[in-house]
Amino acid sequence: MAASGSKLAIFASIAANLLIAVLKFIASFFTGSSAMLSEGIHSVIDTSNGLLLLLGIKKSKRGPDKLHPFGHGKEIYFWSFIVAILIFSLGGGVAIYEGIHNIIDPGTHDASAKALYWNYGVLIGAIVFEGASLWVSWKEFRKTYPKGFTSAFIASKDSATLAMIFENGAAVVGLLLAGLGVTLSNIYHNPLFDAIASIAIGVLLVGVAFFMAKETKDLLIGEAILQEDVDKIKAILDSYDEIEMYGNIRSMHLGPDDAIVGLEVNFKDDVPITKVEQIVAEIKKKIFASDHIFTHIYVETTGITKSNFN
DSSP states (O other): OOHHHHHHHHHHHHHHHHHHHHHHHHHHHHHOOHHHHHHHHHHHHHHHHHHHHHHHHHHHTOOOOSSOTTOSTTHHHHHHHHHHHHIIIIIIHHHHHHHHHHHHSOOOOOOOHHHHHHHHHHHHHHHHHHHHHHHHHHHHHHHHOOSOSHHHHHHOOOHHHHHHHHHHHHHHHHHHHHHHHHHHHHHHTOTHHHHHHHHHHHHHHHHHHHHHHHHHHHHHHOOOOOHHHHHHHHHHHHTOTTEEEEEEEEEEEEETTEEEEEEEEEEOTTSOHHHHHHHHHHHHHHHHHHOTTEEEEEEEOSSOOGGGOO
């Protein structure tokens, strides 16, 4: 996905979370709801996460230098990993703590009409804002991956937009849990349900953070291209009768739109060196044409033995 798509999704999320955080904290102040306080903290963290992802996108666009010859594309993966850690430690941890604290010391339940109006008013408004932000993130994501659902998530290496989708999705579910806790607490006049909802929100955020951390970790340490892309490269190589064998295809994502691929090719003995050079140049052009993410292509043609091939 282009950086502009990621930025649009992040800006939409930041704007929504800033407005929602203010409303949630006001509601929590007037009602004493722990679930609402947890949701307010969640929105502040989501806002900060959006700013960190924007920082990551900016840093990832820096070109190569002496210390980073392949550029800084993985910066976005690093900052996405940091975002996952923040969701786990601050979002999930604080929500669980608030829930446990209010189970131990529940205080009094405010069942007034004023408290009820605050809670439901903020929840409905927050769901609308978060839902709109989720829709923007999903729309931008589907521009790049219009088909399939599970396959689209597997294929995407745009950790910033995926982070926004998971964050906003978790936020919508968290709001529904908060609404359930508020409703049950009001019906039974028992703040225990509100506290349980806060813990449930925390568990949800921990789960989302764990999934995001695992996905970004794989990209951060060097995830290979998809098998379907490998098959495209093999099809290009198979189209040349001059090639006796090929193999040891190695690849790694350097960023959402940047990947390196290396392979070894053994030409037949009767192919002149000038022809070899011509074919290698054609192979590189065809691989790049098959997908523009292949910005670094290396073809080894000398000193090759059968043991190098798979």
